[in-house]
Amino acid sequence: MSHDSDFDGMGHDPNGIPGQPKTLKEWIFTLDHKVIGIWYLWGAIASFIVAGLAATAMRLELGSVGPTITEDPNLYNLWLTMHGAVMILGFQIPALLGFLANWAVPIMVGGKDMAFPRVNAMSVWLLWSGIILALCNLVIPDPWNGMWTGYPPYSVTDMAGNTALYSWIVIILGMSSVFGAFNLACTVVFMRAKGMGWYQMNMLTMSVFTANIIQLIFVPVLAASVLLLSLDKYLGFGFYNPEVGGDALLYQNLFWFYSHPAVYVILLPFMGLMFDVFATFSRNQIFQYKVAFWSFLAFIPAGADVWVHHAYVAGLPNWLRLLMTFTTLLISLPFGLLMMSMIGTLWKGSVKYTSPMVWAMCAFFMLLIGGLTGIPNALTAIDYGISDSYVIMSHFHYVMAVSGGMAIFASVFYYMPKMSGRMCNEFMGKLSGVGFFIGMNIVMGPLYFAGIEGMPRRYYDYQMFADNATIVGAQHWATIGIYVTFASALLMMITWIHAVFAGEKATQNPWQSESLEFAATAVIPGQGNFPVPLSIHPDWSPYGYGTNPVDSFTYKGK
Amino acid sequence: MKLKSWTNRIVGSLLALPLVPALGHAFTIERGDKDYGMTPHEHYDHVWDVVMEDILVIGVLFSLVCLYIIFTSFRKSKDEVGTQRPLSKQWAMGWLIIPIAVFLADDLYLFAKGMELHNHYRNNIPTEAQEIKVTASLWNWNYNYGSDVETDGELIVPVGKPVLLRMSSDDVLHSHYMRDYRVTEDVMPGRVTYQWFMPDTLSPLVKVTDEDGEVTEQRVGSRVTCREYCGEGHSNMYGVVRVLSQADYDAWWAGEAGLEAPVVEEAAPVVEEAVAAVEEAVAPAAKAAVKTVTGADATAPASE
Numbered sequence: 001m002s003h004d005s006d007f008d009g010m011g012h013d014p015n016g017i018p019g020q021p022k023t024l025k026e027w028i029f030t031l032d033h034k035v036i037g038i039w040y041l042w043g044a045i046a047s048f049i050v051a052g053l054a055a056t057a058m059r060l061e062l063g064s065v066g067p068t069i070t071e072d073p074n075l076y077n078l079w080l081t082m083h084g085a086v087m088i089l090g091f092q093i094p095a096l097l098g099f100l101a102n103w104a105v106p107i108m109v110g111g112k113d114m115a116f117p118r119v120n121a122m123s124v125w126l127l128w129s130g131i132i133l134a135l136c137n138l139v140i141p142d143p144w145n146g147m148w149t150g151y152p153p154y155s156v157t158d159m160a161g162n163t164a165l166y167s168w169i170v171i172i173l174g175m176s177s178v179f180g181a182f183n184l185a186c187t188v189v190f191m192r193a194k195g196m197g198w199y200q201m202n203m204l205t206m207s208v209f210t211a212n213i214i215q216l217i218f219v220p221v222l223a224a225s226v227l228l229l230s231l232d233k234y235l236g237f238g239f240y241n242p243e244v245g246g247d248a249l250l251y252q253n254l255f256w257f258y259s260h261p262a263v264y265v266i267l268l269p270f271m272g273l274m275f276d277v278f279a280t281f282s283r284n285q286i287f288q289y290k291v292a293f294w295s296f297l298a299f300i301p302a303g304a305d306v307w308v309h310h311a312y313v314a315g316l317p318n319w320l321r322l323l324m325t326f327t328t329l330l331i332s333l334p335f336g337l338l339m340m341s342m343i344g345t346l347w348k349g350s351v352k353y354t355s356p357m358v359w360a361m362c363a364f365f366m367l368l369i370g371g372l373t374g375i376p377n378a379l380t381a382i383d384y385g386i387s388d389s390y391v392i393m394s395h396f397h398y399v400m401a402v403s404g405g406m407a408i409f410a411s412v413f414y415y416m417p418k419m420s421g422r423m424c425n426e427f428m429g430k431l432s433g434v435g436f437f438i439g440m441n442i443v444m445g446p447l448y449f450a451g452i453e454g455m456p457r458r459y460y461d462y463q464m465f466a467d468n469a470t471i472v473g474a475q476h477w478a479t480i481g482i483y484v485t486f487a488s489a490l491l492m493m494i495t496w497i498h499a500v501f502a503g504e505k506a507t508q509n510p511w512q513s514e515s516l517e518f519a520a521t522a523v524i525p526g527q528g529n530f531p532v533p534l535s536i537h538p539d540w541s542p543y544g545y546g547t548n549p550v551d552s553f554t555y556k557g558k
Numbered sequence: 559m560k561l562k563s564w565t566n567r568i569v570g571s572l573l574a575l576p577l578v579p580a581l582g583h584a585f586t587i588e589r590g591d592k593d594y595g596m597t598p599h600e601h602y603d604h605v606w607d608v609v610m611e612d613i614l615v616i617g618v619l620f621s622l623v624c625l626y627i628i629f630t631s632f633r634k635s636k637d638e639v640g641t642q643r644p645l646s647k648q649w650a651m652g653w654l655i656i657p658i659a660v661f662l663a664d665d666l667y668l669f670a671k672g673m674e675l676h677n678h679y680r681n682n683i684p685t686e687a688q689e690i691k692v693t694a695s696l697w698n699w700n701y702n703y704g705s706d707v708e709t710d711g712e713l714i715v716p717v718g719k720p721v722l723l724r725m726s727s728d729d730v731l732h733s734h735y736m737r738d739y740r741v742t743e744d745v746m747p748g749r750v751t752y753q754w755f756m757p758d759t760l761s762p763l764v765k766v767t768d769e770d771g772e773v774t775e776q777r778v779g780s781r782v783t784c785r786e787y788c789g790e791g792h793s794n795m796y797g798v799v800r801v802l803s804q805a806d807y808d809a810w811w812a813g814e815a816g817l818e819a820p821v822v823e824e825a826a827p828v829v830e831e832a833v834a835a836v837e838e839a840v841a842p843a844a845k846a847a848v849k850t851v852t853g854a855d856a857t858a859p860a861s862e
Contacts, residue, residue: 073790073791073792073793073794074789074790077787077789077790077792145789147787149787151731151786151787153729153730153731153747154730154731154787154788154789157729157730159789159790160789242746242747242748242749243747243748246748247748247749248731248746248747248748248749249746249749282631282640283633283638283639283640284639284640284641284642285640285642285643285644287642288645288650288653288654289644290650291650291653291654311744313733313742313743313744313785314744314746315743315744315746315749315751318676318680318681321676321680322673322676325669325672325673325676326665326669329665329668329669330665332661332664332665333658333661333662333665336657336661337654337657337658339620340653340657343623343624343627344627345642346627346628346631347627347631347642348631348640348641348642349631349640349642350631350632350633350634350638350639350640351628351631351632351633352632352633361628364624365624368617368620368621368624369617372613372616372617373613375609375612375613375668376606376609376610376613378668379605379609379668379669379671379672379675379676380672380676381602381605381672381673381675381676381678381679382602382605382606382609382672382675383742384602384679384740384741384742384743384753385602385606385740385741385742387733387735387742387785388733388735388742388785388786389785453737454735454737454781454783456735456783456784456785456793457785457787458787458792458793459792459793460792460793461793461794462793463793463794464781464783464796465781545639545640546639546640546641547643
């Protein structure tokens with residue numbers, strides 16, 4: 001069923017509303033949520049390039065025992081800090097809650113824009129300030145090298161570099177997040193098209209909504225905890241200094257109280273996106289829609305009381321460790337239900353493996369491995385053997401970093417026709433997706449076994465393990481894997497550039513989706529999204545393939 | 559009225575909140591000599607195997623279902639749509655409750671396994687355990703055995719006696735990890751943390767050439783590494799645990815404590831070359847071989 005005819009029937013030319021801005025001034029001063037979304041995407045891709053290069057440099061350094069490409073451990077630590085901080089704060093969160101949430105959600109709910117377009121513009125420029133400040137870290141004389149976690153007392157010493165820069169970047173990005181979260185939650189609640197009920201929303205909308213509620217609750221805690229770092233270091237306060245009555249553990253509690261929910265801020269939106277991609281390309285409804293809907297919401301309470309599992313070996317009370325072991329294991333309930341719904345969406349489906357689907361499917365299997373390797377880590381007693389080792393590092397790269405990254409790239413392939421009006425080359429898109437998947441598995445698979453052998457995280461060198469064939473072998477394989485990953489990421493970006501400048505022209509609904517952003521907009525939707533405000537039929541669903549009523553949308557006005 | 563009853567329920571639940579830490583304490587078992595029939599690290603390996611089997615079974619079963627669905631759902635014609643329709647209420651409840659029951663059962667099983675191991679590690683420290691004070695600093699491990707006996711970067715313990723480490727840091731966070739005993743605990747300023755382990759096997763005997771070219775046999779210990787990021791020297795902050803026979807340990811102790819020193823089997827601390835020599839020693843086969851050596855060693859005249 002195609003809705004192209006709706007436009008013609010209503011007397012509107014599909015290209016009749018203005019598309020993207022033409023001049024640089026219009027680009028910069030735009031209030032259109034889609035253009036702001038694209039600014040977020042550019043920021044995220046810039047961050048991905050910087051952090052990805054840092055990752056490549058680290059892998060090359062670890063390619064052989066002893067110094068390989070640098071003899072300065074502090075330089076390695078700088079790459080490591082940049083990789084972690086920029087990937088999470090500059091790439092994943094902005095790509096998911098900035099780009100995806102901004103670009104897609106207002107259209108998905110049938111609204112004409114975000115609830116507060118000017119606040120939205122402020123959020124994106126705060127993000128860009130944060131990214132530029134983060135890049136300054138590469139050139140200033142005392143770069144921050146205290147890792148993205150910034151644990152005191154190390155982070156309040158001069159060894160860690162510029163603590164104020166770290167605090168300030170986190171606070172700026174936090175402000176950007178809080179404004180964005182408030183804005184998006186309002187958009188979902190108040191900007192929905194007339195007649196659209198909660199159970200008629202896309203999974204992406206629901207997941208982004210949940211993630212933003214989490215942001216609103218927890219980001220202020222992070223901002224406070226890093227602000228106290230600067231107060232400690234420069235003004236001599238002693239929040240984290242045991243000599244004057246503070247406690248170094250306080251920081252870890254505050255930090256992970258935010259940063260564990262932050263994992264769900266990343267996990268949920270990319271799972272939501274995968275739901276949408278799966279449903280679109282299998283032209284099928286979501287398996288157990290309501291269960292998935294409530295599973296997303298269940299992450300708010302379930303994610304709030306597990307933070308101690310990041311500090312199982314940090315000297316916290318034994319009873320607390322056991323309690324949090326149990327709450328952590330309970331995460332498997334909503335997560336397992338979501339995974340079931342996701343693969344169930346393909347059941348009795350009609351699946352076509354286009355490039356977004358290939359990327360999303362690879363992300364699904366990464367997520368599966370990541371979810372399973374999370375189970376041992378949840379047990380506090382198992383953590384006594386693997387805490388802070390490559391096991392943990394490998395686990396979160398599977399569950400959050402790589403599957404999240406792959407889902408984000410799937411979303412770029414998915415929305416490319418709507419953002420640029422042109423299609424990506426399918427062959428190159430699929431090839432880069434499969435290459436990225438294989439490459440990252442060659443990196444992260446062997447490192448899991450190196451972790452079991454005892455290889456700790458954040459090591460510049462592993463001379464002391466030179467006698468361990470497993471560890472040395474794993475490091476070599478991982479370095480080979482990074483070449484594959486690097487080549488695939490490069491191919492992916494070439495595919496995008498090629499699409500934007502020379503891709504095949506897209507049609508209005510190239511994926512034959514029932515979702516509003518494809519079914520009810522022009523080829524490149526302009527400001528205001530829809531020609532006229534929409535009303536939604538009560539039986540319409542974004543996943544109602546073959547069941548949606550013919551008059552799903554009606555337009556007010558003429 | 560309805561609102562009132564809801565408020566009552568919420569307030570009632572809040573009053574029950576203090577029960578949470580109380581329940582938590584119920585898990586806590588005091589220091590004692592409960593016999594698990596194995597050392598903590600053997601116990602760890604057992605639980606590790608159980609968990610690995612568990613996730614392997616779940617992973618393989620789930621993947622098979624995924625692959626089945628994937629290979630039976632390819633699009634056959636251009637305009638084909640999926641034929642899945644909402645489940646009936648009974649089926650929907652079944653697909654909700656049965657998976658939850660399965661996940662929950664597995665969670666509880668693993669939790670029980672993990673709790674027993676946790677108690678072994680944290681709450682059942684043998685009362686006769688020897689206490690050693692560990693002080694971490696940038697970038698060194700210092701071990702204090704009492705009576706002013708100290709070593710740097712080298713933890714020396716007698717075989718077969720449980721050891722309790724009480725640890726703190728002089729500067730930043732560190733984390734004391736012993737590969738052979740599967741135990742990690744952070745070390746921090748302002749707090750004392752603990753870990754205990756049972757050194758049940760003698761460190762392997764390895765021929766070591768010292769700076770003067772003299773060849774001696776030494777017990778080369780297993781690795782201690784730092785697992786909490788501590789800056790420039792983080793990847794270089796390591797030490798060894800050397801497990802000696804009781805007689806050798808007594809001899810070493812007497813020498814260190816300024817008592818009349820009997821003949822010591824091993825000389826000097828581990829020198830650079832020793833690191834290279836660990837190679838064979840960590841391989842299990844080599845370990846087994848060394849065990850036989852130690853059998854003979856216990857009756858050797860060296861410590862007489």
